[in-house]
Amino acid sequence: MYTYNNNYYTATMQPVTERPALSGDVQADVCIIGAGLAGLSTAWELVSRGKSVVLLDAGRVAWGASGRNGGFVLQGWSEGVSAIEQRCGKPTAAALFKLSLEGVDIVRDTIADQQLPGCAITSGKMSVVRYEDGDNLQRLRDKMAADFDFHLEYLDRQAVRAKLKTERYFQGLRDTHGFHFHPLNYCLGLAGLIERGGGRIHEHSPMVRVDSRDGRHRVFTDQASVDCGNVVYCCGGYGGPEFGKLRRAFLPIATYAVLTEHLGARLADAVATTDAVGDNRRASDYYRIVDGDRLLWGGRITTHNLQDEKRLGQLLTDDILDVYPQLRGIKIDKAWSGLMGYARHKMPHIGPLGKGLWTCTSFGGHGMNTAPIGGRVIAEAICGETDRYRLFDAYGLQWNGGPLGPAAAQTVYAGLKMMDKFQETRSQRRAMHKN
Template sequence: MLDYPNTYYSATRRPANDHAPLRGTVAVDVCVIGGGLAGLSTAWELIRRGRSVALLEAQRIGWGASGRNGGFVLQGWSEGLRNIEARCGRDHARALFGLSVEGVEIVRDTIAGHSLPGCDPTTGKLSVTRYEAADQLQRHRDHMARTYGYDFTYIDRPTLRGLLKSDLYFQALRDPVGFHFHPLNYCLGLADLIADAGGRLFEGTAMIGMSRTDTSGPNGRWRVDTVDGSVLCHDVVMCGGGYGGPEFGRLHRAFLPIATYVVLTERLGERMADFVATTDAVGDDRRSSDYYRIVDGDRLLWGGRITTRYEQDEQRLAAMLRQDIGGVFPGLADVRIEKAWSGLMGYARHKMPHIAKVEDGLWSCSSFGGHGMNTAPIGGRVIAEAITGESDRIRFFAPYGLTWNGGIFGPPAAELVYTGLRLMDFWQESRSRRQGA
C-alpha cells in the first residue's frame, strides 16, 4: 500500500484512521470498488438507505485524483450545456443541470451537517476570458438565468482588473454558489462517516476479478476477489477512476486516463495583493485552462496542462507551471514552487460520467474527469437510489453509455484533439489582442 503522494493536500490533511486490507471473506449487500469521491459518496448514500457496504481501495482513501485536484465544487458537467441540449433536448439538459447543482449542495451540506474538519469551503468562482467576450458572456448569463434558473454575475474588464492584475484577462462571470475546498480532507471525513455507520473500508485492497456465484435470478449474488480475500454481495458498483486497470472490464475500455498538473507556490505575503485580490477560485475559458486559488492566505495553488502524457518529474512540472503562472502574472515569473504533482482523471469520449447499470447487479459510477467534485457525489446518490428502488433518476444518463475509448489509438487521438484546441485558443486570443491594439 502506497502512502499519499507529496501534495499540498497530503501535507495538510487531517488526522485519519488507517483501514486494514481485506483478509478472508465478508458478506454485504453492496461492494463498492474504489475509495475516491465517487466510491465514498456511493457507499455513504447506500448506508444512509440501510444497505450494508464493503468498500475496496487499492491504495489509500482519496489517494487518486479525488484527493489531489484543484478543489473546485461547481455546477455543471465536463460536457458543455449547449452540447447536452443538442444531444438530449432542453428539458433533459435542465434535469441534468439540476442534478449537477444538487451535487454541489450535497458536498456543502455534508460538510456543514457533520462538521467535517479541515475542509475549509470558500464560496465563489470566477470564469475569466482571455479575449474580448462582453456580449457573449452577458448572453450566456441571461440564458442560464432564463433557461436554468441559475444566476451568474457579469464582471466587466475594469472591475476584473481590480481583482486579477493581469493584462490577459478581459471579462468574467462569477458563480456565487460554487465553492472551493480541501478535497482530501472531505474524502477522509466521508470515510469516517461511513466507518462510524458500520461500513467496512479496506485500504491496500485491489480488486483482481469478479464473478457471479448465483445466476438463477436477476438478483444473483456476486463474488469480488482480492489477493487475500473476497466479498460476497448482491450488487457491485465500479467506481475506479483514471487509475483503474483491465480488471474493470468494459468500464476500463470506456474511459481514457487524462493527466493534469498542479503546483503550490511559496508564501507571497503582501505581494499576493499585487496579483490576486479575491478569495474566489479562478479558471479561464480556454479548452485546456489554467485554474488557481489562494490557499493558506498567501500561496497560489495552480493547475492546468491537461494532457494524455503523464509527467511525474517534480522539477519539470514546476518549470512548466511556473512558466504558465509567469505568462499570466509576469511579476511571478520567478516564483518559487514548493510542491508539484500530477494526477490521472478518467474521461469518457462524450465527456460525461458513466452512471449506469452495466448488467443485473453490476453498476458503474465513474469517469468524472475534469468536473468531479460535484458530479461524483450526485452520481453516488443516483446509483444508490437505483439500487434501493428509491428513484429512476439514473435514466437521465442513458444517452451517455459505455463507449469504446479507442484502445491503443485513444491517447494519441485525444492528444491530437487537445493540440488542435490549444491552437484554436492561441488564434482566438491573438485575434482579440490585435483588435484591442
C-alpha cells in the first residue's frame, strides 16, 4: 500500500486524516487520477471554476515525489531555454518561459491568499558552477534580461565564496523571483481547499482502467467507478502500465535526499545564506537550510530506486563532504528517495490524449512551478477558456525506449557525469596554474 515514508516533510507535516477509498458509482464533471501536485493543482483550478471533481490516488495525498522533493519553486522547465528555442522558436519559447513564471506566482499567491499553514517560504536561489564559466553566465544573464525581461544577479567567485565557503564553486547567478518551501504542507493545504470547495478526494483508490463511449468516460477502481465528461491523468513517476501509451512515454527516474543533524554554529563555516543552492552538474547537488541549522541535501539520479537509508546516507554524506570538507563528522538524521517522471524531450506532457482525455505529468524534476501552471492550463482547456496547452504541441508522447529505456538512460547519465568531471578537473588545474 502506497503511503508516506519517513522523511523531513512527514516529520513536520500539518495534521492530516486518512481519506476513504472510493466506493460505489459516482458522477463528476472531471475525474483526476493522481493526487500529487499536478492533480491537486488541476483539481483546485477546476473547483474554483465551479466544476465537480473527483480526485483519485493509489496512495495518500502527495505521498510521492510531490511531497518529498527539494522544495524549490523556480522559473523555467527541466529542458533549458536554448533547447526550447531551437525546437519551438523564440515566440513559443518566450511564452513557455512566461508560463513557468506564472507557475511560481500561483504557488506563492495561493499560500498568501489562502493562508496555507506550514509552507515556510524563503526567497532566493543561487545557481553555481563547478568550473570557471563567468563569461557564459554573464551572457546568460544578459540574454534572460533582453529576451525574457527576467533579471538575474551575477555573482563572481569572491561573492559566491563569501556565501558558500568551498573551493568547488566558481561563479553563480541569483534568482530573487524563486523561493523554497515545504512542498508536502502546500499539497495538504491544496487538498483542504479542494474539499472545502466541494471536490472529493479518495485515497487508496488506484485506477485500473478507463472506458470511453459516446463522449463520456468511466474510471474504474477495483470496487467502484466515476462517470465523467473529462479525465485528467496526473500519474507522475509512479504510474504503471494501466496508463497505457502515456506510461510508455516517460521513464521513472529516482533521486535522493538527506537531512543532517542540527549543525549549530558549524553550519556558518560552510553555508552563509538562506538561499537555496544548486550546481550546474547534469545530476546536480541541491540543498537548503531548514530548521535554522540543518541541511536538506539532494542529488544523484538513477533508473533504479535505491531505498537503503544507511547506504543513501553515506552516498550523500560523501557528496556533502566533497563540497564542504569542514563538515566532516556530520550525522544524517533521515534519508529518502523519490521517483520523478522524465520524458525523453525533458518537457512535461500537458495536453489532450483524446476527446475529454487529458494529461498533466512528466515534470522531470522541475515540477513545483510547472505542475501548478500545467493544472491551470488543463483547467482552462476543459472550461473552454484558452488553448494555451497548444504551446506544448512540439512535445508529444515520444517513446521511452521500452525495456531498454532505463539502461540507455543510465548509460547517458554515466557519460554526462564523466563530462562534468572532465570540466571540473580542467578548471581546477587552470586555477592552480594561475596561482
